[in-house]
Amino acid sequence: MVCAPSAAVFAAPKKAYDLSPVQVADGLWMIEGSTEYFTSENGGAIVNCALIETGTGIVIVDTGPSRRYGEALLEVARGLNGRGVTAIVITHHHPDHFFGNQVFGATPIHALPETRALAASEGDGFADNMYRLLGDWMRGTEPVPPNADIASSLLEIGGRTFQTLPLSGHTGADLALLDQKTGTLIAGDLAFLNRAPTTPHADLDAWRAALSTLEGIDAAAILPGHGPLDRSGQSLTQTRAYLDWLEATLEDAALEGLDMVEIMASELPPEFAGMGAMPQEFHRSVAHLYPQIEREALPLGN
Amino acid sequence: MKSVYLMAAVLLSAPALALDEPRTPLSDPLQSGMWSYHQKNLLGDPEKIEFDDRVIVSAPASAEDSFNVPVLVDATALEDVQQMVFLVDYGPIPKILTYWPEQAEPKISFRFKIDQATPVRAAVQTGDGVWHIGSTVIDAAGGGCSAPAAAYASDDWEEHLGKVYGRVWPDRGRVRMVVDHPMDTGLADGIPIFIIEDLELANEATKEKLARLELYEPVNEDPAFTFYFPDGALGSEVRVEGRDNNGNEIDALISAVVSQ
Numbered sequence: 001m002v003c004a005p006s007a008a009v010f011a012a013p014k015k016a017y018d019l020s021p022v023q024v025a026d027g028l029w030m031i032e033g034s035t036e037y038f039t040s041e042n043g044g045a046i047v048n049c050a051l052i053e054t055g056t057g058i059v060i061v062d063t064g065p066s067r068r069y070g071e072a073l074l075e076v077a078r079g080l081n082g083r084g085v086t087a088i089v090i091t092h093h094h095p096d097h098f099f100g101n102q103v104f105g106a107t108p109i110h111a112l113p114e115t116r117a118l119a120a121s122e123g124d125g126f127a128d129n130m131y132r133l134l135g136d137w138m139r140g141t142e143p144v145p146p147n148a149d150i151a152s153s154l155l156e157i158g159g160r161t162f163q164t165l166p167l168s169g170h171t172g173a174d175l176a177l178l179d180q181k182t183g184t185l186i187a188g189d190l191a192f193l194n195r196a197p198t199t200p201h202a203d204l205d206a207w208r209a210a211l212s213t214l215e216g217i218d219a220a221a222i223l224p225g226h227g228p229l230d231r232s233g234q235s236l237t238q239t240r241a242y243l244d245w246l247e248a249t250l251e252d253a254a255l256e257g258l259d260m261v262e263i264m265a266s267e268l269p270p271e272f273a274g275m276g277a278m279p280q281e282f283h284r285s286v287a288h289l290y291p292q293i294e295r296e297a298l299p300l301g302n
Numbered sequence: 303m304k305s306v307y308l309m310a311a312v313l314l315s316a317p318a319l320a321l322d323e324p325r326t327p328l329s330d331p332l333q334s335g336m337w338s339y340h341q342k343n344l345l346g347d348p349e350k351i352e353f354d355d356r357v358i359v360s361a362p363a364s365a366e367d368s369f370n371v372p373v374l375v376d377a378t379a380l381e382d383v384q385q386m387v388f389l390v391d392y393g394p395i396p397k398i399l400t401y402w403p404e405q406a407e408p409k410i411s412f413r414f415k416i417d418q419a420t421p422v423r424a425a426v427q428t429g430d431g432v433w434h435i436g437s438t439v440i441d442a443a444g445g446g447c448s449a450p451a452a453a454y455a456s457d458d459w460e461e462h463l464g465k466v467y468g469r470v471w472p473d474r475g476r477v478r479m480v481v482d483h484p485m486d487t488g489l490a491d492g493i494p495i496f497i498i499e500d501l502e503l504a505n506e507a508t509k510e511k512l513a514r515l516e517l518y519e520p521v522n523e524d525p526a527f528t529f530y531f532p533d534g535a536l537g538s539e540v541r542v543e544g545r546d547n548n549g550n551e552i553d554a555l556i557s558a559v560v561s562q
Contacts, residue, residue: 129443200366257471257478259411259528260372261360287366291526295480298467301542302554 015137017045017064017072021080024221024229025182027053027160029080031073035195035227035276038065038096043137044130045069046277047096050186050223051077052179054158057086061177061186062225063100065130067141070100087157090146091188091225092171093118094198095126101144110155111146112166114173119145150175165214169207170197170225176214183220190214193227193235196272196281197242199288204243211240227276242272246282250290254297260286326351332421332437336391344389344397345425350432356380357436359424365416365442369452370522374411375424375436378530382429383408390520392420394489398520406503406513407475407530413522415487416442450493451484451523459484466554470540475531477503477540479556480524487519495519498546503529506539506555 021029033046044065051073052059058077063070077085090098090111098119101109111119123143131138155162155177165176170189177186189198190210214222215236222230230236253263264283272278322338324347330337331353341351356379365371377383386401386408398414408426419441426434453459468479481498488495497519503512513529538559544552 261374301466301556
C-alpha cells in the first residue's frame with residue numbers, strides 16, 4: 001500500500017473488509033463469515049450473507065455488522081450484476097445481520113414485522129455494544145431498521161420467487177427463505193454449522209420447533225447464518241444437538257446448586273469444544289439462560 | 303468529591319504528603335486509580351493489609367448481562383476468616399456486599415449489577431486483623447446500576463417480594479438460594495432505594511447461626527447466592543431470615559428434600 005507521506009503520519013490505513021462471493025447455486029452467491037466472536041481484528045465479519053441474481057438486480061440477504069461492511073457488500077453486488085441491488089431481506093434483528101442497511105438508501109428492505117419492531121427498539125443499544133467491541137470498523141454506522149413487511153408466504157422479486165418461513169426461537173422473529181429456483185434454504189441464525197449458536201434472545205422450545213420445520217423441507221443446500229454451506233442437513237442436526245445439550249447441562253447444574261461461574265468453568269464435550277467462538281458463546285449462554293432455568297428448578301421456601 | 307481527592311493526589315507529588323495516601327500503601331497489581339481511595343474510605347484505612355493470591359476472585363472476563371454479573375470468591379486457603387467485603391473500583395456505588403461466613407467456608411457466589419468496566423475486589427479479614435485482598439477485572443458495556451428493575455414490567459411483582467427459592471445439599475455442604483427483590487439502586491429516575499439489607503442463615507434444627515450477609519445496592523435484582531459449608535455443618539433444613547430497607551421481612555425455610 002502506498003500512502004502520501006503526510007497522511008501516513010496521522011492516519012493509520014483504514015481497515016477494509018475483504019468480501020469474496022462464492023457461487024453456491026445458479027445465480028446465488030455466499031459470503032462466508034469467520035466463525036469467531038466479534039473482535040477488533042475481524043471487524044465483525046462473522047456472518048454469512050447471500051447475494052441472489054434476479055431480473056431486476058441483486059437481492060442481498062443480511063447486510064453485515066457495519067456501514068463499511070454494507071459498502072463492501074454493495075461493491076460485490078455491483079460486480080456480480082450491473083443493475084446493482086434491487087432489494088434487501090433481513091433474517092432477524094441482530095446487529096451483525098442488519099447494520100449494513102444504511103448504505104442502501106431507498107431500496108426496499110424486507111423483514112418480518114416483529115423483526116422491524118425489534119430492530120427499531122434495540123438497534124441503538126446494539127450499536128453501543130458494537131462500537132465497544134469493534135471500534136473504528138463501526139465508524140459512521142447507524143442502525144437503520146428494515147422498511148418493508150414480509151406478510152405473505154411467497155416473496156417475488158425480479159421474477160425470482162422465494163418461499164418465506166416466518167419462524168422464531170433464535171430471536172422473537174426469525175425468517176428463513178427458500179429459493180424456489182435452486183432449492184437453497186437461507187436459514188439465518190436458526191442454523192449454525194461448526195460455530196457455537198448464540199442465545200441472547202433465544203426461546204429454546206420455539207427454536208427446536210423451527211428446526212423441525214426446516215428439517216421438513218427438502219432443501220438442496222442450507223446456507224446457515226454462521227459457518228460453511230451445508231449440503232447434508234448437518235447444520236440443523238448439530239444446532240439441535242447443541243441446544244439440547246445446553247439446556248440439559250444448565251438443568252443439571254441447577255439441580256446441583258451450581259453458580260454460573262462454576263458452570264462456566266466446566267469442560268465442554270469434544271463435539272462442541274471445537275466449534276468457533278467457544279468457550280465464549282457457552283459462557284454467554286450461561287448468562288442468558290441460567291437465571292430462569294435455576295429459578296424453575298429451585299423449590300419455593302416460603 | 304472523589305475527583306477532588308484524586309486531583310490532590312496528583313498535585314502533591316511527594317507520596318507522604320498526599321491527602322489520599324493510605325497508612326499502608328500497596329502496589330495494586332491492577333494499577334487502578336481508585337484502589338487506595340477505597341482502601342482508605344471503604345475498608346477504614348487498616349494498617350495490616352496486603353494483596354494476597356490466596357483470595358481467588360473468579361468471574362467472566364466480560365459481563366454479558368450488566369444486570370447479572372456472576373462472581374465466585376474463594377478464600378478457603380486462609381485460616382480464621384472473619385469477614386469478606388466485596389467491592390468494585392469503578393461504579394456509582396462501590397460496595398456490593400459484606401459476608402460473615404461464621405460456620406460456613408470463606409467462599410461465596412453472588413451476582414451484581416455492573417456500571418462500567420472495573421476491577422472487582424474481595425477484601426478478606428482474618429482473625430489477626432489482617433486484610434487480604436484478591437482482585438479480577440470485568441469488562442462491561444455498562445448501565446447496570448441506573449435502569450429500573452425488570453420486575454416492574456409485571457403487575458404482580460409485589461406478590462413475589464421476599465419469596466425465597468432454594469435448596470440445601472447437606473452431604474455436599476452447599477446451599478443455593480434466590481430471593482425475589484427489585485434491589486433498586488436509587489439511581490433510576492424517580493425510583494428510590496429499595497434493597498434487602500440483611501440476610502441470615504440458621505440451622506433450623508439446632509437454631510445455630512450459620513452465616514450472615516449485609517447487602518448494598520449493586521447486588522442483582524433477585525439476589526442469588528451459593529453458600530459453602532464444611533462437612534457436617536449443615537442439617538437438612540436452613541432457615542433464611544432477613545429484612546429490606548422498607549421494613550419488609552423475609553422468612554423462609556429451605557430444605558434438602560425437593561418438594562414437588
